[in-house]
Amino acid sequence: MKLEEAKTQFIQVWGTLGTDWGINRTMAQIHAVLLLSPKPLSMDQLMEELSISRGNVNMNLRELIAWGLVRREIIPGERREYFVGEKDIWEVAKCVMRERKKRELEPLKKTIDKLVKVTPDPTSEEYQTFINVTKDIQKIADGVDTLLTRLTQVERSWFVEKIVHLFTTKKKRK
Amino acid sequence: MKLEEAKTQFIQVWGTLGTDWGINRTMAQIHAVLLLSPKPLSMDQLMEELSISRGNVNMNLRELIAWGLVRREIIPGERREYFVGEKDIWEVAKCVMRERKKRELEPLKKTIDKLVKVTPDPTSEEYQTFINVTKDIQKIADGVDTLLTRLTQVERSWFVEKIVHLFTTKKKRK
DNA sequence: CATAATTTTCAAAAAATATTGAAAGTTTTG
DNA sequence: CAAAACTTTCAATATTTTTTGAAAATTATG
Structure with missing residues (x-):
């Protein structure tokens, strides 16, 4: 070509x-x-x-x-x-991660933090579902936040070469 | 509220x-x-x-x-x-990861694999830039692929509880 | 400071995307 | 199998997003 x-x-x-x-x-x-x-x-x-x-x-x-x-x-x-x-694609990727974390994840977390404080009504099934879902989102959002923070800190060589071993090490613990 | x-x-x-x-x-x-x-x-x-x-x-x-x-x-x-x-948000997240991997990452990889084979012309600065950028994208895309594959395999509890330690272990190697 | 070169803004037009609703299709029921 | 209950489709319409281009703003130059 x-x-x-x-x-x-x-x-x-x-x-x-x-x-x-x-x-x-x-x-x-x-x-x-x-x-x-x-x-x-x-x-x-x-x-x-x-x-x-x-x-x-x-x-x-x-x-x-x-x-x-x-x-x-x-x-x-x-x-x-x-x-x-910027020609280093790992830098580009980090830029995008930082920007989207700031523009999307952080506002989401802020809203969810308010929503989990909704007036409790332990008898209502609707309330239970609401609180379960929002608390779950809160946990996952925290996990994503951590992941993004860590990822935006590592070097490109680390990402390219070491990521393969990322989960294998942990799995041995089982 | x-x-x-x-x-x-x-x-x-x-x-x-x-x-x-x-x-x-x-x-x-x-x-x-x-x-x-x-x-x-x-x-x-x-x-x-x-x-x-x-x-x-x-x-x-x-x-x-x-x-x-x-x-x-x-x-x-x-x-x-x-x-x-689906109410388990970790399952929702995995769904989205799988779907976007299939719809976006895989087509990208396919195209890039073709593009890195462009007719070489070592004297041209334009060629050098092209090949550097595309090969770089190829590497990062592979990394993302691996990351997504691994992530979609782990359990929600792992993601929520263990992700914090993900990079700390590796950093000790320095 | 007047003129020229260049960048920025933004209202109007074009293009892309999402929504409606009524007609056609499908499945169930008696 | 006809009628009823419900779902799907899709052309027309509405909404949202993007693009244009010319006027306004900015910055450099002599």
């Missing part, structure tokens, strides 16, 4: 992945283009590459910067701004 | 969570209603509870069943069908 075709396919697959993850397609595609570019790119180059409007590039770049996946780069002597994507 | 209010809030927060995860709001809300119900519910009860149409309930229930989060329940002597939601 020729490089150009492969790049197109990559941009497409990364866009689909983004959509699956609730990230808009264009945002993911801009990220893909930056991932594959050895050099920083300007807004005009991104508009050209993806055939999209300036406003669209601008908004999605801002969002990518907020996620920590892209940063501005000023090239001395150049008037216009350039953008660089 | 009164139970009714708490239920409403729960349905709302679960719906938001669904939206964040690329699952449609109504599907998540139907799931929430079933989670909180001690008894199986009929389509009519769900329509009533969420003020949505029959067609909508039907389609979203079908999707929930496909995900393995809800099952049909036939009550002897009753003509109409009833539905029950």
